[in-house]
Amino acid sequence: MRKHHSAIALLREALSGHTGWPRAWASPLPRDRYRVIVVGAGGHGLATAYYLGRNHGITDVAVLEKGWLGGGNTGRNTTIIRSNYLQDPSAAIYEKSRELYEGLSQDLNYNVMFSPRGVMMLAQTEHEVRGYLRTERANYLQGVETRFISPAEVKKRVPIIRLDGPRYPVLGALWQARAGTARHDAVAWGYARACSAMGMHIIENCAVTGVRSEAGQVTGVETTRGPIGCDRLAIVVAGHSGRLAEMAGFRLPVESVALQALVSEPIKPCMDVVVMANTVHGYLSQSDKGEMVIGGGADGFNNYTQRGSWHHIEETVRALVETFPMLSRLKMLRQWGGIVDMTGDRSPIISPTPLGGCYINCGWGTGGFKAIPGSGWATAEMIAGDTPGPLAAPFGLDRFREGRFIDESVAAGVAH
């Protein structure tokens, strides 16, 4: 039974040694059959399940996870949330997502620590200035609040920054004041708790190893815990999408590569916004614990290794030290990688597939944490209605055949 989180509940538990909290989500045995199976208990899979129940009343749902919940990219990312993309379909889904993040803690009754502290994307070449001015104007027409700010305003907001770096000066920045960060694990845990409370099954340590079908229609999956039947299947496995698509009998225009990040020792508060320096390549925010959370690069070759490498530390730290000289005195504590799924146009895929009743949500690449609520909303709408709704429709697989790309390579390349 889910316990309501409130100040009174917290006080009561504090007085009784926090022994009365129930488990956040149940660990049931898999049933033989569900109406909907979602593969992947990352943020996108869990949000899909949640909005299937909340928006469409579909609760006969299982979320199958091969490892532990949130242990994929959802628990490995640098948590930047923004919506100032260039193309209209992107602005629509990322802005929907940012808006949902604003009310997510209340909606889930779980503190996801959304912090709209502002995100700044530095312009360090004339080319970048022109690109960001174009994005600023596109965002104005899309109703997304963002603005290009001067070097003086950059310095005012981020006193630790150096404007006249050895390679590139800071010429201004694209600034989205309502953008920010959230606690990544909490997003997964909050959705999981709400799904479990609706009676859905979240089954960890259950890898999908095959997809069953009959006459072109999905009928279920093979798993390490036995076969499970379903009417609808949603594949939401980020870097493993190619593998799952192969099981379902189709191919995806997606490459899987490791994207890396690192974190420093904790220090006193020194920066209360998120800064991305895309030309030198490094980006930075300060966590509530005081660690500097640092985004690195993506590997230049396809792989499935969830770990860091020396040359990325060197490149990323070099870029950050020239932009924030004070960081040169910090020790780095941890480094890791996650397997991201990159499409050619750097936009996601939310789509029906050649297998009837089987849907896919993938291709979020280096920037899908920010999209979790909007993506779950759109994917649930597609599954419930058996056809993509307005948010998902532009992101269909057909666009690669028809040449109808949603080119976000500038806004979403490796920046977040």
Ligand SMILES: Cc1cc2nc3c(=O)[nH]c(=O)nc-3n(C[C@H](O)[C@H](O)[C@H](O)COP(=O)(O)OP(=O)(O)OC[C@H]3O[C@@H](n4cnc5c(N)ncnc54)[C@H](O)[C@@H]3O)c2cc1C
């Ligand atoms: C280092 C790094 C930094 C990033 N920084 C940002 C950022 O700042 N902002 C941002 O917006 N995005 C960022 N991202 C991208 C973001 O993390 C991802 O786009 C997002 O988390 C994808 O979520 P997901 O739910 O699709 O995938 P995941 O969280 O990876 O979940 C997929 C799940 O599927 C499971 N799975 C795979 N195969 C199977 C199978 N056969 N059977 C059952 N389960 C299976 C996996 O175990 C996994 O738990 C970053 C990513 C990385 C790696």
